Amino acid sequence: MKLKPNSLILDEPTNYLDIPAREAVEDALADYEGSILVVSYDRYFFDKVVDRVIELEDRDLVSFEGNFSEFWQARYRSAPGETGRVATRGADRKRPRVERAEQRVDVASLERRIEEAEEEKLDLEQRIGKAFEGRENREGRRLNRRLERTRTLLVDLYDQCAVKA
Numbered sequence: 001m002k003l004k005p006n007s008l009i010l011d012e013p014t015n016y017l018d019i020p021a022r023e024a025v026e027d028a029l030a031d032y033e034g035s036i037l038v039v040s041y042d043r044y045f046f047d048k049v050v051d052r053v054i055e056l057e058d059r060d061l062v063s064f065e066g067n068f069s070e071f072w073q074a075r076y077r078s079a080p081g082e083t084g085r086v087a088t089r090g091a092d093r094k095r096p097r098v099e100r101a102e103q104r105v106d107v108a109s110l111e112r113r114i115e116e117a118e119e120e121k122l123d124l125e126q127r128i129g130k131a132f133e134g135r136e137n138r139e140g141r142r143l144n145r146r147l148e149r150t151r152t153l154l155v156d157l158y159d160q161c162a163v164k165a
Contacts, residue, residue, distance in 0.1 A: 004034075005034060006034040006035065007034050007035040007036070007037070008029075008032070008034065008035070008036045008037070008038075009036075009037045009038075010036065010037070010038040010039070010040075011038075011039050011040075012039065012040055012041070012042075013025055013029075013038065013040065013045075014040065014042050014045050014125075015125065016125065016128055016129055016132070017125070017129065018126065018129040018130075018133075019126070022045070026045065026048045026049055029049045030048065030049060036049070036050075038050065041121065041151050041154055041155075042121075042122075043068050043069065043072075043118065044118075044122075046067060046068035047067045047068050047069050048067075050067055050068060051065070051066065051067065052064065052065050052066070053066070053067075053068055053071040055071075055075070107161060110157055110160055110161040111161065113157055114154065114157045114158065114161065117150055117153050117154045117157060118154065120150050121147065121150045121151065121154065124143055124146055124147040124150060125147065127143050128140050128143045128144055128147060131143060
């Protein structure tokens with residue numbers, strides 16, 4: 001960044017960083033005036049750094065102005081079909097409402113699991129940093145394997161949530 005390039009490509013820039021280092025990266029990127037393409041599982045990092053999210057959808061790039069939480073809220077939590085009425089007859093009349101209620105419960109459950117996994121991921125990242133700082137390499141590697149499993153779980157949960165929404 002000292003060379004002042006007009007674009008940066010970052011892949012998981014906050015991995016293995018302790019909190020002060022993460023904040024330093026966030027501050028540096030917030031002051032950066034060029035374009036940044038960043039890939040990360042860290043939604044909190046996204047909220048601090050990005051002001052536009054670009055999603056790949058059916059081979060098209062879809063741009064959203066705003067941070068990641070705003071994007072997620074607009075894209076996956078709004079359900080335009082829920083406000084309309086369903087024309088049905090007889091006993092089937094209640095079924096669409098029941099299905100929508102079950103779907104909302106499923107999404108809420110997934111969101112809770114996502115929050116728990118995000119918290120575990122942050123905790124593991126901090127513990128990994130401490131382990132390596134303390135030269136406890138075996139413990140650091142063990143925690144890193146656990147972190148990779150947590151990241152895989154998060155990707156699966158986000159995918160499930162997107163399908164349910």
